[in-house]
Amino acid sequence: MALKAVHVSDVPNLDQVPKGPTIALSSSLLPKGMEDLKSAFKPAKFVVIGHRGKGMNALASPDRRMKEIKENSILSFNLAGRFPVDFVEFDVQVTADDCAIIFHDNFILTEEDGNISEKRVTDLTLEEFFSYGPQREPGKVGKKLFRKTKDGRVFNWNVEIDDPLCPLEEAFQRVDSHVGFNIELKFDDNLVYQEEKLMHILQVILQVVDKYANERTIIFSSFQPDAALLIRKLQGTYPVFFLTNGGSEIYSDVRRNSLDEAIKLCLAGGLQGIVSEVKAIFRNPSMIPRIKESNLALLTYGQLNNVPEAVYMQHLMGINGVIVDLVQEITEAVSDFINPETVRDESLSDSVKEGKAKESTKLEFSQRELSFLMRLIPELVQQ
Template sequence: MVQGIVNESRVTDLSLSEFLLYGPQKETEKIGKTLMRKSKEGKVLKWDVDLDDSLCTLQEAFEQVEQTLGFNIELKFDDQTVYEREFLVHILRSVLQVVSNYAKDRPVIFSSFQPDAAKLVRELQSTYPVFFLTDAGNEIHNDERRNSLEEAIQVCLEGGLQGIVSEVKGVFRNPAAISKIKESNLSLLTYGKLNNVGEAVYMQYVMGIDGVIVDFVEEIIESTTRMMIRPPPSSSPLPSPSKDDDVAITRPEFSQKEISFLLKLLSQLIQH
């Protein structure tokens, strides 16, 4: 936004120098262009976050973020655009060149909602795992490959991908897909607002889901750890776990009937 006028631009239409002019600037005396965001309903809203920093390039992220932290590089593309293979190859090779030059020994995975891009990045390199992102039917897309976990499995098998990252409600609505994913030797991760609820994350642990993407990492770790700690034999209150505590963490044992009941209950709850 400049002088009260909102100019809508795609990131891909901006040069690097234009892109870096938005938001907080590295040189604090400079004022960046105001960032706005557009809702799914088309409303233009102010970009409002608790903490913000200047925009950076992927190279700068590799150079400045602690080396032990892994990167999930999401390859974003326009939902409404049909991309030619040559264009995707050009974009992906540019990203892969930066990763090759600067990732060093950092753990890296790639992910994308764009099925052709996900398959292509796997075709172009075999060093890093590639995951297919899916709404799993929570939103309907013109590309049928994006509309169900079954289609996501097919994308992964066709492209030699390592796994699926699904919106968590899609998994709770279709728990039978978990066994199909496991039988296909694929990993399953989830994302979504429900993953900020400890009980929902714990349920996924019980179901055998491999990992979750959450906003409040420390809070979720604490709440789920409490649920996983084996109760002490005495009737004394359970102390808060600390890093130095020698606690027994076990996966609870439920019968298939109990798990089936819980999944049906969850499926009903998330529809309301």
């Protein structure tokens, strides 16, 4: 397989990602689960997950692909589902009147009397939440949406194709059932949550899941350690993954500060896997066998997952899957190294195809390509 070279200078930050090839993944989704998931949870193949649907909205980015479709929307989920993704990932919070909604940011911004105003999403009622952005009712105009970046800049939340804000219930009802859901349980890093509050929020979300999930494949994940442990205690049907940036930021809760701590948390709480920032894995590749030996699955997220070569390296290293923004480009790249053309040759018998498929996992590439890959990853990780 010939890899498309991507220069380090082409990938300066999350807002700017390289343009690459396009793909197809056969969807061998993870099983819905068993009554008890105490045993190891292993994805059937290398998994591709669409970040907030068909990709997050990076409003400061010059790359139009990062502002193409409203993130965390029904439209974004369904458009991602046209490609061979296994899951779409999205963020779930609970409103003041106990409705599970899909929205990433802790605060929602609009303009009032010429000034930017912001309100905590979880302080809104469902009706107030729906009053922002494009409206479902013809002729009705919603409050204009703005978004604040990590460095404090505020942007109009303008995308090429907009879509109304949505509740979790609607995602189950309107997104094609073949698309799995990676439900991130979203909490504010700057708040301390008591167990009673966490329990209530998670029960609201589980009520929706229990009512509408049917046979849809679902994974729960959270950066909030206690939320991850609680959702595991409250249900035994769906796997729970702990999200971590692997130590790139330091928190008062030590459980969030390293991959070592992530492993400890998962083993203590019976969680099924870890979702790590990809740079933490590339900086500490020895953690991969340790995670595997702990019978935990490993997924990654982050900027580098929009680089086909970096995804390819993870496949070779034994990582179970990636969360990506460039759904089309990365699914095409994954298809290239998982399902080469010879396996798709209709003239071959089923037994020969099966043998070819097994052979395809033993990837062959030139010394020059391998050398390039080994140089690319450390340079990108240092940025």
